[in-house]
Structure formats: C-alpha cells, structure tokens
Amino acid sequence: MSEDEVLLQQLFEEEKLTDKQKKIIIAAIESFSEKGYAATSTNEIAKKAGVAEGTIFRHYKTKKELLVSIVAPLMTKLIGPFIVNDFHKVLDRPYENVEDFLRAAIKNRSDIIKKMLPVIKIVIQEIPFQPELREQFIEQVARKTFERILQVIKDYQDKGQLIEMPTLSVARLAISSIFGFLISRYILFPDSEWDDELETERTVQFIMHGLAVKD
Amino acid sequence: MSEDEVLLQQLFEEEKLTDKQKKIIIAAIESFSEKGYAATSTNEIAKKAGVAEGTIFRHYKTKKELLVSIVAPLMTKLIGPFIVNDFHKVLDRPYENVEDFLRAAIKNRSDIIKKMLPVIKIVIQEIPFQPELREQFIEQVARKTFERILQVIKDYQDKGQLIEMPTLSVARLAISSIFGFLISRYILFPDSEWDDELETERTVQFIMHGLAVKD
C-alpha cells in the first residue's frame, strides 16, 4: 500500500470514494500543504489529479468544502478516539511512572505525524484563518485532550511523582517540550539525522529533571 | 505615539515614508496578519488605507515586494543586531548563572513580541511558502542566533552549571520551553489572564530542574 493510500485509508476509512475522487483528494492535500490553501487553485488541483475541473465540484460544492472534508476526519476519526482510548488506558491501568507515560505519549504522536504529516501541516496553516476549522479543533480535539491531560497530571501529582504546581502550568511546560521535539523532528529539520530513541529519552529526562547539574 | 506608529518606527526607523505609504504599510500588516498574504487583495489594502490602488504600486513593484518590505526589516534591523548585542553582553560579562540568563532572554523576547506581534505572525505564516523569506530568515536570524546559543550553552557547561549533553539537544529543549511559553502567552491564549513574572519563573525553574519531585 502506497503512502498516499495509507493516508486515504487513515482519513476516510470505509467511506466510499471513486477513483477520481481519491485522486482529487491526494492532489489537494499535496498542493494545500505545499502552497497553502488560498494560493492553490481548483484548476491546479484538477490538472494534478488528471481530472476535469467540474469533477471537483460534483463531489464538493466549494473549494472550502474540499478543504474541510480533508481536514475534519483528522480531528474526529483519528485524534478524537485515539486520545480517548489512549488516556483511558492511562487512567484505568496507569503507567507506573510518569516517564513511561511520556515515552508512550511521544511515541504515539510520532506515529500519527508520520502517517499524516501533510494533512497536519494543512491544519496548522489554516486554523488561524478558518473559523470553522478552529472551532472544530477546539471543541473536538483541544478541549477533550486538555481535560484528560489535566486529569493525568493531577493523578501523578497525587502519587507524589510530579511537583505541586498548577496543572495548567505543568501541562504547558510538558506539552511545550513534547511538541518542541516533534516540530523540530518532523517539520523544522526532518532531513537532519535523528536518533529518535535517544532524543525521546532526552526529552523525557529533561521534562523530569531539567538541565541543571545535580549536586 | 500610537501602537501603529511604534511598529512603523521599530521597523523602518529613519526611513522616509509618505503619509499614504505609512497607511498602506499599516493596512497591509493588518490584513496580512488577519487573513494571510495570499488571501489579501491589493484592492482591499488600498481601501483600508484610504488610498488609490495605483498608489500601492507607485511604492512597490509587486504585492510580494510589499510583503518583503514589511517583513525584511524585522529580521535585519531588529532581531539581528539585538541578538548580537544581547549575547555579546552575555559572553563578555556573562550572567552569573543560567537562571539569570534565561530570565533575561525571555524578557527580551517578550518585549519584541509585544511590539511586533502582527508582523511576527506574518513571518511565521509565510516562511513555509516564500523561499525568499525563508532563506533570509535562516541566513540572517537562525544561523547567527543558533551559533551564539550553542556558544553560551557550551560556556555554562564548562562552568559546570549545565549537564553534559550535546549542545544541540540542550538548545532544542531550552528553546522549546521558552518558545512554548511565548507562543502560549502571545499567540494561542493572549486573552487568558497571565501572571507574566510567575510563569516566567516557572519556565526558568522547569528548564533547570524539571517536573519531578526531588527526594
């Protein structure tokens, strides 16, 4: 299964798509992520997909509907349930210690990003300008994820594994470190040589113990 | 002096600009940062500036030249020299300890962001799509800044204040934490209530000692 097919499979699962529709989606993802949504014309998408321009509008009323149809499943079908399941696992049979939880969190996010990078880039780029996407993201992804994270932090604080600090601040600091790693790894410097396991471990140890020399 | 005038002053210093040119720049910054460069029309900028569309093209050959004229000074005149001076100070008469250095770094970046937020947003949005901007950013800002940062880290490592870890990784972790704070503070949740001093201190302490409970 090609990379594009994996992406389609992940995004649209059992949804029935014609061959041409698949080509349109793949072409749109490529152009949107490379040039940005506003700078991509439907003409260009049609040509890249090897399809008549009218075909795009058979399937999607507007260009924006095409964008949303690509980006919405990323939020609802993938991140949503994933996070619920993932954190549920943590809460039901929690990882013994924070380190294991952090390692698992980083691993999982890495796997998602690897599969969905172009679509994730589109989301990041367009959320500031598309209120519809932003609202969907906040409601379906950010809010639920955040609640879970705060719970987990509280949990580890009660166990005495994390320092007492407002959970919101703890969350900000841990998330910054994890996303800092993932963004460096996959978006800023994807072509550098990365020892993923080593850098993951460094990130985990940093989150726990910082950079100061212990005396 | 109004907020817009501060911004103009910071960006263009002694450069001579007509009144209408100033209005064009202010309107362009506003539209570009709110809607994105590609989604902003020159007609719209002209109307917002209260100027004929032709006037824009008297001053700037193309729409892209207008973009670059706004964004380039941010890199050369502000960040460039600032970083050189700032880090020079650190290297010549270094801050006693890492904490003080981090506090100063966060403070300085905060001040810049406060003044230049709309233009910074434009840079962040457009760098992925404008090779010209990206190259300028990498050459003039990223490379020099990075060199300095690595030097500083090495320096504190030699003094025994930072753990031995490749400077690149140390840099990534520290920068993630600082930018994580600044992005949360000024871009993601600017309307939340922030105790800047407290959150700065938490960030500094996190970078140094992490989130684990000390035993």
Place this chain on the structure above:
DNA sequence: AATGAAAGTGAGTAATCACTCATTTTTATT
C-alpha cells in the same frame, strides 16, 4: 442487451486578481 442513475466532462461565466499608465494633485525650491 436495455435502462436509469451516477460519475465525469469541458466550454462558459461573472467576479476578482495584480498590475499599468495617462493624467491630475501636491510638494519643494526658487
């Protein structure tokens, strides 16, 4: 093989795009 529905086509449309240029207005210098 016949048939109706779904999918696909591509020429066409009005609107909008970045940009031009002949002309007018403002400004600076004397």
Place this chain on the structure above:
DNA sequence: AATAAAAATGAGTGATTACTCACTTTCATT
C-alpha cells in the same frame, strides 16, 4: 508666483479565479 519633480489617482488591462451546466460516458441492476 513659477516651475519642475514627486506623489497620487482611478479607469482600464488581460489573466486567473471559483463555480455552473448542458451534455456524454460509465456503471450497476435487471
């Protein structure tokens, strides 16, 4: 006040935009 240069104008340009629609092709069911 005269004058030349600089700044500003706005109607006009061809190209491109997202989108439509009458028509053709493909497909599934019998």
